Amino acid sequence: MKEHYQGLGHVAVYTRDMGQSIAFYETIGGSVLRRGSVSTPAGEKLLALVDLGGVTLELIQSPTPVSMEEGNLPHFAIYVDDVDATAADLRAAGVDTFLTPEKRVVPGLFGGLENWFFTGPSGEQIELLKML
Template sequence: MNVRAIEHVGITVPDMEEATRFFVDAFGAEKLYDMLDEPLGGPEVEAGLGVPPGALITVIRMLRLGNGPNLELFSYSGVQQAQPVVPSDFGIQHICIYVDDIDVAASRLEKAGGILLSRPGVLPGGDAGSGNRYVYTRTPWGSTIELVTYPSAQAYERHTHLRRWRPLPTGPNDYENQAE
């Protein structure tokens, strides 16, 4: 088996156009394509995705986001839907987007309709390092997104040769303090 990376993250949204605008305005996402020519549902879809009877996928849209995984947005109809999970719920509870300037990214997210749950703060513990920061946020429909930046080596790097995946550097000073 050769695992290379996460290819995409799927997010169910209540309004496809609002969600697309949010990801474009907040993160510069690019709309690549809509996957369906007509709604998709029925017993095979219900069984294959583990969704309730009557669930109908009305739109699937693929977005490109920087040099990380793509975002696949889903819009459903025909079934009652629960509120988005919060970090204390079981299951996949947030996505994290790496940004170069967390203050600018946080401001842009707010202008796009997102909510900051706090101001950007210093990354603790194994993630600590000069300028390494994070903030948790919410989309307009309530999904949790973490913004993170770690331009310096992280504290855990002193104790192991193993390294987390990180986005490709974009400039000559990126990762200048990174441990080898």
């Protein structure tokens, strides 16, 4: 499976206020790479990719309040060469914790992407990510 992995895609960070978070990360030397949104049943989820010293943060403002008692890092993403092949290899290795029956293809977000989430043994979410 490791032949599919291409590096850390991003670290997701929940934010209560997108504008305030962007201003903070720009103040400490970050720069916004892209902005977007995803429609959800609860409303628009705001997203921004911010480069901070070579690490990409995905800022996420949920349309509804998100509990931050345990922190605000909802997932991490790993770039892969092929989302389907990586998922097949993971399933062959016994991983059966994918959160959806198939990958998502989002052509309009951040220039287009494919992703598929699964969970680790402690409930941590891991995103397989291929930018289009």
